[in-house]
Amino acid sequence: MLRFITIILVTLFVLGVSLSYLFQNYYYNHQEEIFIEQGQEIANLVQQSIYEGNYDEALSFLKGSQRFFEGNVWIVNSRGLVLATTKHEELQGIRLEEIEMKQVFDGQVIKKSGYSDYFDESVLFVAVPIIVEEEVLGAVFVYSPLAGISETLDDLKRLIIYAALIAISLTFILSFTLTRSFTKPLRKMKQIAVDMAHGQFSERLGVTTDDEVGQLAHSFNYLADTLQETIYSLQKKEEQQRRFVADVSHELRTPLTSIQGFVKALRDGVYDSEVDKSEYYSIVLGEVERLIRLVNDLLGLSQIELEQIKMEIEALDLSYLINISIKNLQPKIAEKDLNIIADLPKELSLVLADRDKIEQVLINLISNAIDFTPVGKEIRIFAQEEERKVKVAIEDQGPGIPSEDLENIWNRFHKVDKSRTRSKGGTGLGLSIVREIIKQHDGEVWVDSVEGEGSRFGFSLIKANEEAVRSF
Numbered sequence: 001m002l003r004f005i006t007i008i009l010v011t012l013f014v015l016g017v018s019l020s021y022l023f024q025n026y027y028y029n030h031q032e033e034i035f036i037e038q039g040q041e042i043a044n045l046v047q048q049s050i051y052e053g054n055y056d057e058a059l060s061f062l063k064g065s066q067r068f069f070e071g072n073v074w075i076v077n078s079r080g081l082v083l084a085t086t087k088h089e090e091l092q093g094i095r096l097e098e099i100e101m102k103q104v105f106d107g108q109v110i111k112k113s114g115y116s117d118y119f120d121e122s123v124l125f126v127a128v129p130i131i132v133e134e135e136v137l138g139a140v141f142v143y144s145p146l147a148g149i150s151e152t153l154d155d156l157k158r159l160i161i162y163a164a165l166i167a168i169s170l171t172f173i174l175s176f177t178l179t180r181s182f183t184k185p186l187r188k189m190k191q192i193a194v195d196m197a198h199g200q201f202s203e204r205l206g207v208t209t210d211d212e213v214g215q216l217a218h219s220f221n222y223l224a225d226t227l228q229e230t231i232y233s234l235q236k237k238e239e240q241q242r243r244f245v246a247d248v249s250h251e252l253r254t255p256l257t258s259i260q261g262f263v264k265a266l267r268d269g270v271y272d273s274e275v276d277k278s279e280y281y282s283i284v285l286g287e288v289e290r291l292i293r294l295v296n297d298l299l300g301l302s303q304i305e306l307e308q309i310k311m312e313i314e315a316l317d318l319s320y321l322i323n324i325s326i327k328n329l330q331p332k333i334a335e336k337d338l339n340i341i342a343d344l345p346k347e348l349s350l351v352l353a354d355r356d357k358i359e360q361v362l363i364n365l366i367s368n369a370i371d372f373t374p375v376g377k378e379i380r381i382f383a384q385e386e387e388r389k390v391k392v393a394i395e396d397q398g399p400g401i402p403s404e405d406l407e408n409i410w411n412r413f414h415k416v417d418k419s420r421t422r423s424k425g426g427t428g429l430g431l432s433i434v435r436e437i438i439k440q441h442d443g444e445v446w447v448d449s450v451e452g453e454g455s456r457f458g459f460s461l462i463k464a465n466e467e468a469v470r471s472f
Contacts, residue, residue: 001178001179004171004174004179005168005175008168012164016157023153023156028113028124031124031144032111035125035142036126036142039126040128042073042075043139043140046140072085072087072142074086075139076096076101076138076141077137078137078138080101081094081095082094082095082096103127104139107129107131109126109129112124112125113146122145122146122147124143124144125141125144126141126143127139128140182213185216185217189205189220192220192224196224201224201231204221205220205221255291256287258284258287266281298429300433311354311357311440313441314353314354315352316350316358318348318350318351318392319344319348319383321355321362322362322383325359326342326366329363329366332367336370336375336376338373338376338379339379340366340378340379340381341378341380343380343382344382344383345383345384348390349385349390350464351462351463353441353461354441357437358437358441358461360433361437361459364431364433365457365459366394368396368457369455369457372396374397377396377397379394380395381394385463386460389443392459392460393456393457393458394457394458395455396455396456397454398454399454400449400453401447409447410432410434410435410447442462443460443461445457446459
């Protein structure tokens with residue numbers, strides 16, 4: 001604000017001085033032109049009288065016409081004597097200085113302003129020669145005190161000063177308003193930035209303009225939103241990591257504890273028969289195999305998440321993969337006497353996918369459905385085409401999933417039935433692996449379930465058209 005006001009004050013000062021100087025020069029030049037014109041008219045009127053030496057007639061003309069003159073007038077003869085005046089009659093008969101008379105009698109028009117000894121004050125005057133037949137017979141002096149002119153200029157200066165004061169007042173108000181409009185949001189940004197540094201991300205700037213400050217406020221709010229989302233995501237990931245470490249520790253501790261107990265029993269010979277001994281070895285082997293599966297699943301899931309596994313994308317017949325997966329799981333299906341119904345269109349569009357990974361997805365989802373479906377019930381597999389995607393769903397007749405578990409069903413080690421995974425040999429990572437594989441294929445996964453009625457797990461894949469192939 002101080003800079004704005006300083007600039008305006010300096011500008012107004014320079015402008016005021018320049019205007020005063022310009023108006024003063026303009027006014028002086030204008031008055032000089034009027035006096036010269038007036039002097040030439042008087043010279044033309046009295047030149048005959050001066051030529052004939054009839055000074056009384058010139059004097060009479062001057063006195064009779066003085067009310068029409070703008071300035072005061074002298075008539076001077078060729079010897080420099082003042083013959084007649086419209087004012088200061090006491091100066092009538094004096095002789096003027098030779099320097100002034102010499103210039104006039106050389107035929108020049110004199111223009112002069114400043115202090116005059118004749119009047120004891122500053123005056124503006126001009127002298128016009130009276131010429132008859134190329135001979136200078138005298139001169140007409142027209143003058144006016146500068147005091148009167150100065151009054152006019154003073155009025156002009158006062159007008160400029162008043163205008164400057166009004167401009168300064170308006171400038172102060174405008175500068176104050178303008179600087180506040182700049183500094184208020186900047187102060188607010190500073191405060192919000194300090195709050196953000198202390199972990200508070202809820203406050204935002206109110207944006208009311210589309211200028212640069214408004215655009216900065218928009219960008220600042222976008223930054224705050226992005227930071228808040230990023231920090232929330234990091235906190236969520238950190239929480240997931242802590243939970244993941246706890247879950248992995250739990251998953252590892254249980255089989256390791258079991259292995260430890262049975263190994264100690266074998267070492268100490270705490271068994272009743274060779275049959276018990278063989279059973280202990282079988283249990284230990286089973287737990288070791290489960291640990292290996294767990295580690296392999298963890299490694300595979302991490303590689304998929306980090307995109308360290310290269311997907312061999314090709315156009316695949318999804319119907320064929322579904323039928324192959326059902327055949328691979330036939331022993332498990334037969335064990336529970338389940339009926340598998342594949343309700344697939346006769347001509348299902350090809351999809352873009354990695355064969356092994358999609359087969360893994362199908363095996364995981366169908367295997368889950370088998371594990372949860374009671375003996376003698378049925379599992380249905382559907383496929384449906386949309387404009388750009390093919391959707392697949394596996395529906396079981398199991399116990400269903402409680403609504404509070406639906407949101408977390410895809411998370412690592414999340415179990416609806418806490419005892420199911422261990423008893424069935426699972427690692428609790430199957431659905432997490434499914435989600436990551438489908439995510440790498442730009443597809444979607446979902447689950448619909450009603451507790452007590454069963455669940456339907458589904459995923460989608462992109463159709464194998466030319467545009468989709470180019471995007472991959």
